[in-house]
Amino acid sequence: MDNQDKKRLQIVDAATKRFTHFGMAKTTMAEIAKDLSISKASLYYYFPDKMHLVMAVTEKLVSSIFDALNQKIFKLQTLEESIYFLLELKLKFTIDHYNLLEMILGTFSETPPELEELARKSHQEEINIISKLLQQADQRGEIKASDPDELAEIFSNAMTGMRFSVLKDGRRIILPSKSKFDEMVKKQKKLAKLIIKGLKQA
Structure with a gap:
C-alpha cells in the first residue's frame, strides 16, 4: 500500500x-x-465532496464483511454450516453497523448509480463464494452440483428474493428493523436447508 x-x-x-x-x-x-x-x-x-466520502465509507464497510467471510467460510465442514455462517455474519454486520448504514441510506432520496453498482458487485461476490462452497461440497460427496455457478446464482437470488420486498421501496433502499432482519435470516436458513436437502438427493 x-x-x-x-x-x-x-x-x-x-x-x-x-x-x-x-x-x-x-x-x-x-x-x-x-x-x-x-x-x-x-x-x-x-x-x-462529502458524497464521495460517504461512498468510500460504504465501500469499506462492504469490503470488511467479505474479508471476514473469506477468512473462515471455506474452512467449515459442511455446506449447511457454511451457508448459515454467511447468513449469520451478514446479520451481525448489519446489526453492528445499523445506525451508520441507516444514515448512509437515508442520505439519498434515490439510490445513486454508484451505490447500485456496489450492490451489484457485492451480490456477484456472494454468488462467487456460494459457487466455491458448492464445488467443495460436491468434491466431498456431500451434494451433486453439476453446474455450481448456475446453482449459486439461483441460491443467492432465492435468499435475496426473500428479503427484497422489505429492503426495497421503488428506487430507494430501505433498512428494515433489526427484528425484521432476524426474522428474515431465520426464514433464509429454512429455505437454505430445503435447497441443500434437494441437492443431496439430486
Missing part, C-alpha cells in the same frame, strides 16, 4: 468515526480534516 492509499484509508476511517458518533448531516469536511491534522485542500484532493 503506497502513501496515497494509506492517506485515503486514514481519511475513510476518520470519516467513519465522525459519521458514527455525530451523524453525517452534522459532520463537515473541515472537522474531518482537523481530526487528521491536514488541510481542507488535502482532504478535497482525495475526496472532492
Whole structure:
C-alpha cells in the first residue's frame, strides 16, 4: 500500500468515526480534516465532496464483511454450516453497523448509480463464494452440483428474493428493523436447508 492509499484509508476511517458518533448531516469536511491534522485542500484532493466520502465509507464497510467471510467460510465442514455462517455474519454486520448504514441510506432520496453498482458487485461476490462452497461440497460427496455457478446464482437470488420486498421501496433502499432482519435470516436458513436437502438427493 503506497502513501496515497494509506492517506485515503486514514481519511475513510476518520470519516467513519465522525459519521458514527455525530451523524453525517452534522459532520463537515473541515472537522474531518482537523481530526487528521491536514488541510481542507488535502482532504478535497482525495475526496472532492462529502458524497464521495460517504461512498468510500460504504465501500469499506462492504469490503470488511467479505474479508471476514473469506477468512473462515471455506474452512467449515459442511455446506449447511457454511451457508448459515454467511447468513449469520451478514446479520451481525448489519446489526453492528445499523445506525451508520441507516444514515448512509437515508442520505439519498434515490439510490445513486454508484451505490447500485456496489450492490451489484457485492451480490456477484456472494454468488462467487456460494459457487466455491458448492464445488467443495460436491468434491466431498456431500451434494451433486453439476453446474455450481448456475446453482449459486439461483441460491443467492432465492435468499435475496426473500428479503427484497422489505429492503426495497421503488428506487430507494430501505433498512428494515433489526427484528425484521432476524426474522428474515431465520426464514433464509429454512429455505437454505430445503435447497441443500434437494441437492443431496439430486
